[in-house]
Amino acid sequence: MAQIEIYTKAWCPYCTRAKRLLGDKGVSYEEFDITMGGPKRAEMIDRAGGRTTVPQIFIDGHHVGGSDDLAALEREGRLDALLNA
Template identity: 50%
Template sequence: MANVTMYCTGVCPYCTMAEKLLNKKGVTEINKIRIDVEAGRKEEMMERTGRRTVPQIYIDDFHVGGFDDLSALDMEGKLEPLLTK
């Protein structure tokens, strides 16, 4: 199973939906980076992704984007191959 990292906050409904979708696809461990409680992590996320909103999801070194991007990959049948490569 691929390594999944997600920049998130504690009150983000899209983060929760992303986690549920990933769990449904068999992901049991997500490296969560809480930008709301970990100093400097929001700046790190913005520099790394070019985006300001959460979630920002990485599967291994591939930047998926946010929940909408994750959901679109799933609908296109491209999410599972990324997770199982």
């Protein structure tokens, strides 16, 4: 099973959407709440190539993008292969 990391903020509907999709897939993920900023926010921005919006999702260290990107992978039928790598 792939290692999934997701950076989120409280009350973020896009974060909720992404976590729901991952939950529906039955996969576990490590969540980093960056609501209050701090070093994890800086880490996310660095890892995500300067992106500051949440969520930012990584699968096996590869930057997938945000909620829309994750949903697009699912629509295209490519998400399961990434999650089961």
